Amino acid sequence: MSTIFTVFRKELLDTWRDRRTIVFMVIIPLLLFPVLFKIMFTVQESQADKERAKTLRVACLAPEGTAQRLVEMLRGGEGIEVVADVPRDSIMAFTRDGRLDGAFVVADDFDATLSELGPGRIDFYYKSTDDQGIARARLRKIADAFEEALLVERFEGLGWKRNIVEGVDLRTHNLASTQEQIGKQVGGFLPYIFVIFCFMGSMYPAIDLGAGEKERGTLETLLTAPVNRFHILLGKFGVIVLSGLVSAVVSIGGLYIGVRQSREIPDEFFAMVTRILGVDTILIVLSLLLPLTVFFAGVLLSISLTARGFKEAQSMISPLNIAVIIPAILGMLPGIELNAVTALVPVLNVSLATKEIIAGTIRAPDLALVYASLVVFAVLGLWGATLWFRRESTIFRS
Amino acid sequence: MVLPVIAVENIRKTFRLSREQRRERGGVARGATVDAVAGVSFTCQPGRIFSLLGPNGAGKTTTLRLIATMLRPTAGSIRVGGHDALAHPERVRRVLGFLTGSTRLYDRLSPDELVRYHADLHGVPRAQYQQRRDEIFARLGMEGFARQRIGKLSTGMKQKVSIARTLIHDPEVLVLDEATAGLDVVASRGIVELIRGAKERGKTVLFSTHRMGEASQLSDDLAIIHEGRLLFSGAYADFTRDMRTASLEDEFIRIVEEARA
Numbered sequence A: 001m002s003t004i005f006t007v008f009r010k011e012l013l014d015t016w017r018d019r020r021t022i023v024f025m026v027i028i029p030l031l032l033f034p035v036l037f038k039i040m041f042t043v044q045e046s047q048a049d050k051e052r053a054k055t056l057r058v059a060c061l062a063p064e065g066t067a068q069r070l071v072e073m074l075r076g077g078e079g080i081e082v083v084a085d086v087p088r089d090s091i092m093a094f095t096r097d098g099r100l101d102g103a104f105v106v107a108d109d110f111d112a113t114l115s116e117l118g119p120g121r122i123d124f125y126y127k128s129t130d131d132q133g134i135a136r137a138r139l140r141k142i143a144d145a146f147e148e149a150l151l152v153e154r155f156e157g158l159g160w161k162r163n164i165v166e167g168v169d170l171r172t173h174n175l176a177s178t179q180e181q182i183g184k185q186v187g188g189f190l191p192y193i194f195v196i197f198c199f200m201g202s203m204y205p206a207i208d209l210g211a212g213e214k215e216r217g218t219l220e221t222l223l224t225a226p227v228n229r230f231h232i233l234l235g236k237f238g239v240i241v242l243s244g245l246v247s248a249v250v251s252i253g254g255l256y257i258g259v260r261q262s263r264e265i266p267d268e269f270f271a272m273v274t275r276i277l278g279v280d281t282i283l284i285v286l287s288l289l290l291p292l293t294v295f296f297a298g299v300l301l302s303i304s305l306t307a308r309g310f311k312e313a314q315s316m317i318s319p320l321n322i323a324v325i326i327p328a329i330l331g332m333l334p335g336i337e338l339n340a341v342t343a344l345v346p347v348l349n350v351s352l353a354t355k356e357i358i359a360g361t362i363r364a365p366d367l368a369l370v371y372a373s374l375v376v377f378a379v380l381g382l383w384g385a386t387l388w389f390r391r392e393s394t395i396f397r398s
Numbered sequence B: 001m002v003l004p005v006i007a008v009e010n011i012r013k014t015f016r017l018s019r020e021q022r023r024e025r026g027g028v029a030r031g032a033t034v035d036a037v038a039g040v041s042f043t044c045q046p047g048r049i050f051s052l053l054g055p056n057g058a059g060k061t062t063t064l065r066l067i068a069t070m071l072r073p074t075a076g077s078i079r080v081g082g083h084d085a086l087a088h089p090e091r092v093r094r095v096l097g098f099l100t101g102s103t104r105l106y107d108r109l110s111p112d113e114l115v116r117y118h119a120d121l122h123g124v125p126r127a128q129y130q131q132r133r134d135e136i137f138a139r140l141g142m143e144g145f146a147r148q149r150i151g152k153l154s155t156g157m158k159q160k161v162s163i164a165r166t167l168i169h170d171p172e173v174l175v176l177d178e179a180t181a182g183l184d185v186v187a188s189r190g191i192v193e194l195i196r197g198a199k200e201r202g203k204t205v206l207f208s209t210h211r212m213g214e215a216s217q218l219s220d221d222l223a224i225i226h227e228g229r230l231l232f233s234g235a236y237a238d239f240t241r242d243m244r245t246a247s248l249e250d251e252f253i254r255i256v257e258e259a260r261a
Helices: A002-016 A019-053 A068-076 A088-097 A110-115 A134-158 A178-216 A218-222 A229-261 A267-276 A279-306 A310-317 A320-330 A348-359 A364-390 B019-024 B060-067 B089-094 B111-121 B126-140 B155-167 B185-200 B212-218 B236-241 B248-260
Strands: A056-061 A080-083 A102-106 A122-126 B006-016 B033-044 B049-053 B075-080 B096-100 B173-177 B204-209 B221-226 B229-235
Touching: A002 A019, A002 A178, A002 A229, A002 B111, A019 A178, A019 A229, A056 A068, A056 A088, A056 A134, A068 A080, A068 A102, A068 A134, A080 A134, A088 A102, A088 A122, A102 A134, A122 A134, A178 A218, A178 A229, A178 A279, A178 A310, A178 A320, A178 A348, A218 B096, A229 A279, A229 A364, A279 A310, A279 A320, A279 A348, A279 A364, A320 A348, A348 A364, B006 B060, B033 B060, B033 B075, B033 B221, B033 B229, B049 B060, B049 B212, B060 B075, B060 B096, B060 B173, B060 B204, B089 B096, B096 B155, B111 B126, B111 B155, B126 B155, B155 B185, B173 B185, B185 B204, B185 B212, B204 B212, B212 B248, B221 B236, B221 B248, B229 B236, B229 B248, B236 B248
Parallel strands: A056 A080, A056 A102, B049 B204, B049 B221, B096 B173, B173 B204
Antiparallel strands: A102 A122, B006 B033, B006 B075, B221 B229
C-alpha cells in the first residue's frame, strides 16, 4: 500500500508540474465556458443591437386603395425608411444585394380580392442569413398589424366577433415538474461536459506516465526497484483517474462561472438550476464518473504503454475522442432512454443516467445496472493495462 | 569456498521478431524468433569488478536486464546475492543498484525529490535515508543543486544525480549497462570513480562497456559476448596473459572477428 502511495505521490507531483497536463486538466476546463459564453453572447448581443438600431430601407409597391395603408404604416414605423420609385423588376435584385432590407409587393387585385372576403396577396422579400431574423421580424410585425386591422374591419362589417374563427380554446398544462423539465434539458448537456473533460483530463497524464516515461528511459529504472509492478501501475492509475475527475469538476466550475457572468440567463432560472444540482446530485454523478474514469485510464494507459513515445501515443489516442464524443452526444438526443440495453454501454449509460438523476426520475434497477456495467468495464480496463504493463515486449519496445 | 554474488547458468532469452524486424531481415515468417542470449554462464565473485564486453547487439543489455530481473529468461537460472531471480525477483532488486547510459531522469523533480523517491521505493528507513543522502550528496558535491529542477542541470550534474539514485539504498551489487555511453571524459570519470569506490567498500560490480580503456583499468574479471554467446569468461589477468595481440582492444577485435568467421 505504501508503495502505491509513494508512486502516486511522485506521479502527482510530476504531473502537477507538467504545464501541458495543467493546461488540459485545469486551464481549458476552467476557462472554456466563461470565454466561450462571453464571446458568444457579446457577438450575439452586439449584432442584435446593431440590427435593432439599424434604419431599415424598405420598398412597398402597392396599388391605390387599401394597400396604401400598409405604406403609411411602414412610414410610421420606427427606424424604417420607405424607399420610393424602386422599379418592380429590381425588387429582388436590390433585396439580394443589400440595397433594400426588405420589400413588399402588393398584388394589383388586392382590393378586389378583399371585397370578395379573400386573402389579398402581398409578397414579402427579405434576405435573412446571420442577423437572427431581426430585420425580418420588425417588418413582419408591421405587415401583421396591417392584416389584423383589415380583419377587424372585415369582421365588424359582417357583424361578427373577432374570435369567430377560433374553433377551439386550447389551454395547455405541462404537468412535468420544473426539475423534470430542466433535468431533461440541462441534464442532457451536463453529462456530456463531465464525460468529455473527464476523458481529456485523463489523456495527457496517461500519455506522460506511460509512453512519456518509456521515451525518457525512466521506466527501466523504476522497474529495477524492489516493488510489485502492479503497485507501480496502481500508483500511476490513481493519478490518471484523479486528473480526469479534477478536470470534470473544474469544467463544471467553469460552466458555473460562465453561466453566472452571462446576463442572458435569468437569475431565477440560474437559482433553480443550482437548487436542483445539489451536493447529493453532484456526488452521485461523480460516483458514476469514478468507474468510468478508471475504464478510461485503463484504455488510455494500455495504448500509451504500447506506443514508442509521446507523439506516437498522442496520435494513437486522439481518434478515441470520437469514440467518447459519439455516445456522449447520443445521450443528449431526445428519445434515447435509459433501459436495460443502454445501461450497459459505457459513456452512453453515464450520460443517460445523469440526465435521469438531475430530473429526479432515475429508477433504482436502472441505476444499479449502470453501476454494475461501469464496474465491470473499470475492472476490464485495469486488467488490460496490467497485462500490457507485464508484457516485456510492450515495456521494452523502442 | 566463497559463494559467487552473481551466478548465471546457461541462460537463454528468446524474443519474437516484430513486424518491423521481420521486414528488416528480408520477410522472415510471422512468429519467427531470435535468441538474444543463447546459453550464457558466468559468475561474479564478491568484492570484484566484472566487465562484460561485446559489440553492438551482442546481448550485453539483455543479459544485464535478465540479471536485474527486468526480463525473465526463457531458460536457465540466475542467482543474485543468494536469491533466485526467477522465484524472488523483488529480493534480487533489493540488493541491486542498476544504472544505464540511456536512462534519463525526471526533469520536473529536484535531485532531493528523485533520490528520496528511489529510497522510498527501496524501503530505506527515514533515519538511514538522511544519513546516506547527506553522505552521498557531500561525496558527489551535490548540495549546491539539490533543490533545483533536474531539467535545468548540466549533463555532469545529472550524472551525479543518477549515481546518487543508484547508491541510495546501499546495494550489495552494482549493475552498470554502458553507463559512460555518451558522456564526456569528466562525466565518465564520475562513473569510473563510482565503480572503484564500490569495490573499495566491498561491493560487487558488473558492468558492460564499449570503452576498452575502462575495462583494462577496472576489470578483475572479464567476459566477451558475441551474438548471444560467450567467447571468453575468466580472470582479467588470465586474459591478458594469453593475449595474442598487443592490447585489449586488438585482442577483443581479434576474438570477435574469429567468431564471425
